[in-house]
Amino acid sequence: MKKLDTSKSTKESIFKAAVYLFYDHGFDGTSVRDIAKRADVNPATISYYFKGKQGVLEACFTHFFEPYLRFLQEEVEALNYVSADLCLKRAVYKILKFQSENHQLSRFIWREVSIDSQVVREIISSYLMKERHYMKRLFEQGMKDHALKKQPVSFLVIQLKSMLTMPFLHSQQLREVWQMFPQEYYFIDQYYKNIDQWIDLLLVSEAKEVMKKELII
Amino acid sequence: MKKLDTSKSTKESIFKAAVYLFYDHGFDGTSVRDIAKRADVNPATISYYFKGKQGVLEACFTHFFEPYLRFLQEEVEALNYVSADLCLKRAVYKILKFQSENHQLSRFIWREVSIDSQVVREIISSYLMKERHYMKRLFEQGMKDHALKKQPVSFLVIQLKSMLTMPFLHSQQLREVWQMFPQEYYFIDQYYKNIDQWIDLLLVSEAKEVMKKELII
């Protein structure tokens, strides 16, 4: 009955089990006993390590948002040395790759974000405010530098965020209805190209031309 | 003990209460008792009318997908008389408007669609297959008529669907983080322009030019 191979720490295996089940059935649709069974541990062990179901949820958010925000932050910092459109594109690519590599966690996070549980919101709101800050910087700096076409930022960010999250949020729909597989490495390469094109068409092209003209003069 | 004002039918008021609570807390996060309390009826009444919590869920899906698919179907049928890019845009507008008017239901639906409850999927899959069919028709007919630029359809549909659903799915994030209000009538007008622009840039422009050239010759 005892686990023979405890190479992977108990805590980690609980986390993995939780992510998988949250991904499939949602937070409210998953019971600690489900997690315990899948991780092959006693339910009490989960409370022991995570101090309750809530704690597992918080761990999930941390595991997602910390890398996610780091990618944005890196590119915002790079704005000082690299043109904004490039930074934006690199951020997009990193985020797509990260989500693809953690597609279960991603789907779960973006779904749960849309639930009005008071607890979730307390955890999340600061993350989202940071995201907003970085996103805005990326776009606004670009416009200031004429790397990006001037236009209201909000709608653009919404559109971009839509495209960044949707394939992972509705991954199963993509798989079953559209035969696309967001967790495969080649998917993000292709999908990235589409967003790249979107950035070029809506944001960059004219701006760059304007910039070129200005440079000529 | 009896209700005096049964102007709005009991069944309807249960449905409304359910939609609101599902929208806020998700299906699994909402109890029958919550719904009953909000609709000011006895919990048993819900089973009486909907034959269980499940039944309420099914009613939600029906209420959403039946109009939703009708809009798509209408425009697919219009393809015979009207240019594809226009049909596409009209479908987009109708869907945005419908979702805006039913933003609670919309958010809930698109969130729940991403949950792997076996029951949900049985209900949903046929709806989604129909959606796929109509969407493909709209794009492919357009390309055949040279109204739309030739390119792989799947990624376009995914992008479009992203943009159509996301503002409603993450409405609360939009409100709290971005001060945008998807349920307001002016939002969709503005947001529609962005998608319109996306269609023009990514899909139409060149195709129409090609068409013009062909017409000249």
Place this chain on the structure above:
Amino acid sequence: MKKLDTSKSTKESIFKAAVYLFYDHGFDGTSVRDIAKRADVNPATISYYFKGKQGVLEACFTHFFEPYLRFLQEEVEALNYVSADLCLKRAVYKILKFQSENHQLSRFIWREVSIDSQVVREIISSYLMKERHYMKRLFEQGMKDHALKKQPVSFLVIQLKSMLTMPFLHSQQLREVWQMFPQEYYFIDQYYKNIDQWIDLLLVSEAKEVMKKELII
């Protein structure tokens, strides 16, 4: 939706449905809605006619015990004119036949009799006291007349009652395990012979011989 043929009164069809379901699933295992569905009436109708589930139960007991006790009573009265062993045998036969013709009701009654519901017992106890009275008379008169061998009555009655009720109480077991069919007319003929033999061997034979001797002298 309305019943076309109301030839058989609603009340009767409710009763029939109830007997069938009680027979199969027991009183507590049957809901008024089950009965209503089977009788194709509204559940309220049952309360209307029988004044509640309880009332249906009482009707069942009446329908069973009134004929049942009448058969016993008839033979007790016949004791004045006919020899006791014959009366006993005739009672046995009548009861077997009656139960065979009402095997569903019989099974249900004998099962329910063994349940300590306070309500059931109030209804039943007077019936059972009457049964005891008649049974004792049948045996004791027989012994007084030397038609039956003298011996403690109680055990005999218990044995007889066992044999009278068991095939109907465990009818389904008889069917499935022993391929015997207590509701078929030929079954009771055969089964009667066995009880007849039992009566002859345990009760009559010696007594009759004694009687014969007495008559001779």
Place this chain on the structure above:
Amino acid sequence: MKKLDTSKSTKESIFKAAVYLFYDHGFDGTSVRDIAKRADVNPATISYYFKGKQGVLEACFTHFFEPYLRFLQEEVEALNYVSADLCLKRAVYKILKFQSENHQLSRFIWREVSIDSQVVREIISSYLMKERHYMKRLFEQGMKDHALKKQPVSFLVIQLKSMLTMPFLHSQQLREVWQMFPQEYYFIDQYYKNIDQWIDLLLVSEAKEVMKKELII
């Protein structure tokens, strides 16, 4: 809040409480809350140990049929060394004694056996088939050895089973109407004599006589 005296294991005390209540009110007439209250535990504890009300029922069947069938099996095996009529009688006595010592369980079992719950039947049918097998062996071997009179087995078994179960099934009727007490040790001794007599008269006597004659010759 914790129980101080867990001398009798919790599981066992739940089982005892359940048997008592099932005996009195039947399975469907007993709620888990009733059991929990009687066993002085939390209702959830019952699901914890028995995995639901159903599980308690199954435990009851096991506790009854395993010894019951063992007694039969023992005597069937003894057929090789001991005359069939003796084996039969010993089986009868063992079963009577066992039922007397477990009269609550016995009554409940024989009553519930007569209910057409699909679940009950799945559990039971294999037990009953085994019972049939042993019973037939006991009778048929006896007839082959001329220890028992030749005659159709089925009816005999039915009669025997009737007499074996009835006093326990209708124990309360026996007590209240006939002032007999099947759970008292002296009852089974007396009752056994009656069955013994039945066996001798219907089955053995002639056969033994035949056998004696054969031995003489």
Place this chain on the structure above:
DNA sequence: AATGAATGAGTTTTCATTCAT
């Protein structure tokens, strides 16, 4: 470090019944 026993609170659903019509 990890668990088995046990629970209080809460889940959905079913039940028998009532009452206006």
Place this chain on the structure above:
DNA sequence: GATGAATGAAAACTCATTCAT
């Protein structure tokens, strides 16, 4: 005579958590 709407009560069960070990 018969019913549809509605319900209070109770059913079985599940849940996250605790605590002694």
